[in-house]
């Protein structure tokens with residue numbers, strides 16, 4: 001309602017804070033500081049983080065608690081955490097307007113995760129394909145944290161009541177579980193609409209970037225072959241070499257999108273080109289139809305170096321200034337705690353814990 005003396009509208013107490021600011025929702029997303037940040041992480045997630053910031057209130061988290069579900073060298077973890085924060089900044093996320101922080105600095109994530117460990121069911125967790133892949137045949141020997149990983153991820157999101165989560169396609173199942181946890185918590189504690197049912201934001205021409213050595217396998221930080229991925233910190237020579245050696249088949253470039261779909265290595269490279277060029281894949285297929293792979297690979301190298309070079313250079317510059325990156329993370333964590341604290345207090349009350 002307009003204020004009679006100033007004409008300004010009073011804030012509507014029933015609107016969530018982001019809506020009162022004319023934004024579409026609150027975003028939370030996370031990246032693990034496990035080294036080898038690659039093109040898939042960039043095209044599937046981090047590039048979108050920057051693109052969404054004009055329409056959403058955003059929290060971008062370096063998930064160091066998740067990283068230690070598998071063994072990490074303590075000497076490297078801090079550097080890897082700064083590397084991810086540098087990538088967020090180098091990709092164009094505004095650390096002053098948006099919140100960039102690391103998970104372990106905001107204790108509320110782990111506190112809510114414990115409650116979610118008690119809401120989620122063993123059967124739900126056992127069905128997670130990421131757990132099955134990471135545990136492999138050695139299930140008895142992996143950490144309990146690896147099994148409970150998705151409950152912590154749900155806590156990352158719901159401790160801020162985030163409405164949207166930009167991720168690559170491989171995280172879809174974890175987001176479905178996050179929705180199940182939110183719904184079960186709301187039902188179990190008779191608190192309808194307490195937690196929102198979060199929407200995944202999976203978009204762009206490269207939501208699942210595949211290995212350069214095998215177009216049927218996801219590009220991954222943990223692939224033993226460095227030739228399987230383009231790292232964001234690779235220099236122009238490394239990018240050129242990796243694209244030159246990328247696996248292809250003996251035929252010329254696909255003639256149509258249907259032809260490309262049947263040829264995973266070619267399809268992957270076409271998807272990468274389309275994403276980097278901000279074009280539809282169909283247009284890229286048409287542009288290179290019937291040409292030799294060598295010609296296409298030269299064009300892809302030029303494009304990749306032009307698009308990724310400045311980001312890699314800015315990351316390198318930031319990583320040489322850890323004081324600055326740490327200040328961004330500390331400031332982000334302080335603002336994150338201010339949002340998470342009242343929500344956790346509400347959860348504790350809802351669950352029936354006495355106030356400290």
Ligand code: TYM
Nearest residue numbers: 029030031032040041044045063153167168207208209219
């Ligand atoms: P992580 O660290 O494995 O990956 C970070 C982001 O990169 C995306 N991604 C890919 N996208 C396209 N092609 C690929 N080959 C590719 N590989 C990875 C991932 O989908 C992700 O968006 N569990 C998460 C981290 C996490 C999180 C969260 C995410 C923890 N808490 C809360 C969102 C919200 C993970 O392991 O991402």
